[in-house]
Amino acid sequence: MATTEVKNRPLSRRVITAFLSGQAVSLLGSSLVQFAIIWYVTLQTNSATSMTIITVTSLIPQLIVAPFAGVWADRYDRRWLIMLSDFGIALATAWLMVMSLLNGLQTWMIYLVSAIRSLGGGIQSPANQALIPQITPEDKLVRINGIYSTISNMLMLLSPIFGGVLISLTPIWSVFLVDVVTAIIGISIMFFIPIPHQVTGKIVNALGKTPRLKEGDYWGFPEHRHDTVSQEGTPLQEDVITGRKALESGLSKFREGFSYVNKITPLRNLMLTYAGFMLMLSPVITLIPLFIRRHFGTEVWYITATETALFAGMAIGGLLVSFKGYFNSCLRTVRTSGLLVASVMLTVSVLALLDSILFSVFAVLALLLGMIVPFYSTAVTTLFQKEVESEYHGRVFALLYMIGSAAIPLGSILLGPLADFISIEYIFLAAATIQIVLMLTSLRTVPSTFEDETTPTHTRGSHINDRLTTEESIEHDPKEGDEATEYDPRNSSDVLTEPSYQDSENSC
Template sequence: MASAERDRIQDAETEASRGAEGATTTSHTAETAADPEHWLRKVVLFLSGQTISLFGSMLVQYAVLWYLTITYQSGVVMMLAALFGFLPQAVISIFGGVWADRHNRKLLIMGADAAIALTTLALALIMMTGFDAVWLIYLTMALRSAGAGIQMPAVSALIPQITPTRSLMRVNGINGSIQSAMALLAPAAAGGIYAWASATTGGSAASLVPIFFIDVVTAAIGIGLLAFIPVGAVRRASDVPTGYFADLVDGVRYVAHHAFVRWLLVVFAIIFILTVAPSNLTPLMLVRSFDAGEQQNVVFLAVLEVSFSIGMVLGGIVVASLFAKRSRIAMIVVSSLVFGVLSIGLGLSPNVWVFLGFMFLLGLSVPFFSTSSMTLLQETVEPERQGRVFGFVGIVMAVAMPLGMVVFGPLADAVPIELLLVAAGILTFVVIGLAVWLPAGRRAVSAAREASRAKDPATRAVAVESAMQREDAS
């Protein structure tokens, strides 16, 4: 992805010169390097295993969210679920990114999946004894989140390791579509299993146990498929050994000094605070504003997730087939503004069907933001630093969403959720507008124009870096 690390202590001319030289080297490497051996087979196996494992995780995610929503109907409870579900990931990602750059990413993913599965199995066995305190659910969410802090940087960095640069956008788009297609099945399956178990157990937390066991099985299948993929450790540009702490400091300095990566992380934070956090309250809004009784609520909650997932499937297909060569940054900015429009639409929905329609459109918009941003980072950051950069992406996402929930969760118990969604949509317009208008945003837009002129995906990293350097020098 980006050129060699830049140090602000150096003067502007030296910095620009070094950056341009590094960008040229990156371009030459990208254009002349051969495709990874048997890359298509590796990608198919990897995406298949991750999708199956993700399906089990989605079952747990939906079922736990629905149980907490229906049982407590409290914004504070939803806030605590967000905190325990994301903050541990933020803490562990600080180290997970370094591990992904120093060790075999395949083994890290397998180890994290196994740890998450064992944690879930332990919770299921405890609940079978009749002990179902809510703090136990929060504890399990925290442990699963910590596992994600190891897994997420390794997964994001492994994809470009086994995929040719020219195919990254399509592979990421296809990956998003496959996972979204599984997400169509997950809420329906979770709804059916949860409704059956809830009727059997009288709505207690024991209704979650069958879903926990399914998650353990899907994790085992995912680990088994990943075991068949030969993946070595990342080869560093320098053969000089470095310590763990030195790698950590290098990653922090790289992100802090790389204007483009820094800008993109700010946009991530904005979206997760003003769009993802409020959208976590949509199940609570559905139960409160369109209450149809406990059994019907489960059905509508499942339909809510299915509507969102159908949108994501179609959005991923459109991005992979029609927008693979379009400007990544333009897609990020436009989709961010669309999120604001749809948040306002959700808040103003007069009935449940309009509400579900806006959730479909929200899902349709997500791949335009997520796929383009992940691909742009994979194209712009050097392979030996991708783990650390994606670790910081995980930190931003894992901190920003709970931070938003700390504000929106308690407010949801004091003011209508509809009002919160409208306010979040308006704020999204304002903040994204500032992010584009400020100097860092103008540099990013300039880089997008340069990248859009690059016919070969392998040269886009050079176009982005060169544009940022010219803007910095001016």
């Protein structure tokens, strides 16, 4: 009688779940502290200048460090970059906690820690984005990016509520303590989970030890890619990551990543489209409070309700993306969601120009806008994760991070002052029109064949070779058994359920 071999689910699911859980816990603490810092400076100084300083210290350091962070994410172990940056942020926050307990907390300390936190975030973000495709099978990227987006959006929605409760009921040092504790939890999870090394593909924990597999278990991580780049003069992965050219500056390495993007015309055009789109989105973010005041009134609840609707929509949209689990085409999703965002802005501007906009309608449009944004951001992220060679992930995502971080303040500088001379609805109308033009122009500048042509053929629609990964992990010298660590991930919850999607080579 024939017997059927029963296979367990891939352990990569548990690793990804642990990674997302650790990031969620760490982000919760960071969000609470960010809210507490802004609130503390507001109460202590009641000064617009102080708010400007806190904004600058929260933004500029991450823009300065981002080019180097991208190089580091390609050269060094991404796990350790995430852990060390988290540790540095927690250490600075612990200093604030101690100073608060000693009644010695001063505003300049807040500015300093805000800058340190910005540096840590600038290092951590490219490493995070580059690590996700390192541990996630290609057909699960949309789902995982959607879950990651949902976590971030939910925390943006909930952190002011939790932070307000903590600050109201407890001293501010307790908020700092929460951040330290959540950072320790996040670092601990990252330390123990097994991750395939970005150079060798060997699955190890933070100490470099390979966990043993139990009978029937297999990893299910993406097939290790040792990419090479055909352009002459561009270094191989070994050169980029192991630091063979150690004397070369970080900026020079970052320029190599910039040159890589520039040489692939559709990739360059996609990034330029993304930059222009984000720049035109900045008026919505920066001018909404002023728009509400001019059209609806000065009551605070208008702004609160609008932000709640926007962030709730983003959380719902992120959940929809993660439940769907795939896009038939990431590029088409980028265009469609971009046009929908522009349509919402266009609707708001037209209704305002006709002086017939009701706040209830405005709030619903804010909710819709929030629901659309995760589709756009997830599709963009997944598209770059799949189409960019893995040895350039860190630098390309650092470039994306810089664009996303700089677009809002730059757009505010360029378009914000216009609101004192012309109606905000005209600014919204112009921005939405430019966004529509950008999306339609991308039909020509970023052809639909881009998704198929740039991805290496050995990764497009590839399946994990379970037997190979199992043998790779089990083939371990018994004499080295004392260096192997037991890892039984069955105790952790599995949030990665099987998606119901069509197995198509063109799906994203």
